[in-house]
Amino acid sequence: MGDPEFSSGHDDATADARAGSARRRFRLVARVAAVLSLAAVLIPVVVRLTGWEAGPLAYAVSFLPWVVVACMVPLVFAVLGRSRVLVAAVLVPFVLGVVWLAPLYDSAPAVSTSGVELRVATINTTLGQADADAIVRMVRDHSIDVLAVEELTPSEADALQAAGLDAELPYRELLPQLGVEGTGVWSRLALNSAKSVEGLTAHAVRVSVTVGMQPVTIYAVHPAAPGLFDHSRWANDMDALAGILSKSDGPVIVAGDFNTTRDHRAFRSLEALGFSDAVDQARAGFLPTFPNGGFPMPVVAIDHVMVRDSRLAAVSARTVAISGADHRALVVTYVWQD
Numbered sequence: 001m002g003d004p005e006f007s008s009g010h011d012d013a014t015a016d017a018r019a020g021s022a023r024r025r026f027r028l029v030a031r032v033a034a035v036l037s038l039a040a041v042l043i044p045v046v047v048r049l050t051g052w053e054a055g056p057l058a059y060a061v062s063f064l065p066w067v068v069v070a071c072m073v074p075l076v077f078a079v080l081g082r083s084r085v086l087v088a089a090v091l092v093p094f095v096l097g098v099v100w101l102a103p104l105y106d107s108a109p110a111v112s113t114s115g116v117e118l119r120v121a122t123i124n125t126t127l128g129q130a131d132a133d134a135i136v137r138m139v140r141d142h143s144i145d146v147l148a149v150e151e152l153t154p155s156e157a158d159a160l161q162a163a164g165l166d167a168e169l170p171y172r173e174l175l176p177q178l179g180v181e182g183t184g185v186w187s188r189l190a191l192n193s194a195k196s197v198e199g200l201t202a203h204a205v206r207v208s209v210t211v212g213m214q215p216v217t218i219y220a221v222h223p224a225a226p227g228l229f230d231h232s233r234w235a236n237d238m239d240a241l242a243g244i245l246s247k248s249d250g251p252v253i254v255a256g257d258f259n260t261t262r263d264h265r266a267f268r269s270l271e272a273l274g275f276s277d278a279v280d281q282a283r284a285g286f287l288p289t290f291p292n293g294g295f296p297m298p299v300v301a302i303d304h305v306m307v308r309d310s311r312l313a314a315v316s317a318r319t320v321a322i323s324g325a326d327h328r329a330l331v332v333t334y335v336w337q338d
Contacts, residue, residue: 030081038074038090041067044263045093048100051265058226058234062300064263065286067097100263104285116212116336118312120146120278120305122255123322123329124222127180128153130325132163138320139168142331145188146209148220148255150202152182160186175203183256185220199240200224201233212336216310217248221256234259238266246273251310253334257327258304267304275306278314278332287319289328298328305332313337 047053047061071094078086121144123135128151139147147169149160157176166172169186173194176182181202185194189209197204202222208215223237238260245254254275260267262277271277279287279301288298298319307314312334319328 027081027083030077031083031086034074034077034081034083034086034090037070037077038086038093041070041074041090041093045096048263049096053226053231053265055229058231058264059228061263062261062302064097064261065101065288065301066299067093068101071097101286103280104283106283115338118146118211118216118334118336119144119331120148120218120253120255120334121320121329121331122148122150122220122257122303122305124150124257124303124325124327125152125156126324126326127151128156128159128182130156131323132156132159132165134322134324135160135329136163136165136168138322138329138331139165139186142320144169144331146218146253146255147186148205148218149184149186150182150220150222150257151180152176152184153178154182156182157184173205173207175205177203180222183220183222185218197221197244199244200237204241204244211251212311214251214311216251216253216312219245219248219252219254219256221254221258223256223259225259235266238269242266242269242273245270245275245308251312252308253305253310253312255305255330255332257302259302260304261301262304270306273308275308276314278305278307278330278334279317281307281314282317282332284317287317287330289319289330291326292321292328293326303327303330305330307334311337 044060044064047057048064071090075090078090154176157174169188171187171191174184175196183203183205185205185207192208192215194207197206201224205220208217223241224233226234288301289303290298290300292298314332315335316333318331320331321328
């Protein structure tokens with residue numbers, strides 16, 4: 001018979017070896033999972049850094065604000081895999097995500113909250129399916145002065161009129177159209193001028209109002225969305241929009257469904273022209289607007305209000321859910337700075 005003590009020691013050694021092998025396999029699996037999830041997180045970061053938005057990458061960069069949260073996945077796997085190198089690698093996209101997102105949450109610059117106010121809202125009515133009563137209710141509840149409407153169809157224009165929008169905002173310039181190309185502007189302030197703007201796939205409207213004794217030009221726009229692989233219409237529209245805005249003199253506000261996030265190269269090109277995004281300016285935090293109703297909450301911010309060369313400063317920005325619309329409305333309050 002074998003020595004009992006030897007047999008017991010051999011069994012313990014075998015069990016320890018098996019446990020050690022299992023731990024090594026677990027760490028290997030965790031490290032592989034960390035690498036794969038880190039690669040997924042790095043995609044929008046690399047696109048943002050390089051500006052290379054070919055094909056589906058144009059969609060990937062739209063989700064950049066979620067990188068900070070998404071980094072928790074590879075970080076957990078890296079910790080489980082006990083890899084300091086992977087933990088350090090995860091910190092790179094995490095820190096970049098924080099840096100890019102921080103301006104939305106920094107303390108708002110000191111601006112006067114008293115003075116002439118201008119409340120601007122934009123809503124994509126989703127092929128004219130948005131609830132007209134809900135839009136008018138938003139205008140009343142938030143005391144909207146200027147409303148930009150995208151995907152404005154003839155039937156939606158009639159429904160808004162029937163719901164009482166003209167009584168709230170009596171001045172208007174409308175270019176309704178079947179499909180996605182219709183656009184309109186309603187205003188509480190008298191229009192100094194109004195006209196359509198050529199050069200974009202969807203109609204664009206330009207109006208002028210007087211705020212604080214100064215004329216302010218307001219554009220309602222709806223550039224085409226990027227295709228999954230073909231971005232030609234999107235790129236052409238964003239280039240055309242930049243060209244139109246660069247030639248506009250004096251104070252300018254542009255509002256609408258840009259089909260572009262603050263992390264896209266084209267949007268940063270508009271900022272390079274001197275435009276400030278209202279959500280950034282008001283430090284309102286991340287305000288996704290699309291899709292409304294398809295998920296528990298919208299996930300990308302593609303609706304914007306921007307201002308340039310004006311004493312108007314955004315002091316608040318918020319989104320409003322409108323039934324029937326797959327975008328949330330964006331409502332911005334500007335205050336005239338003396």
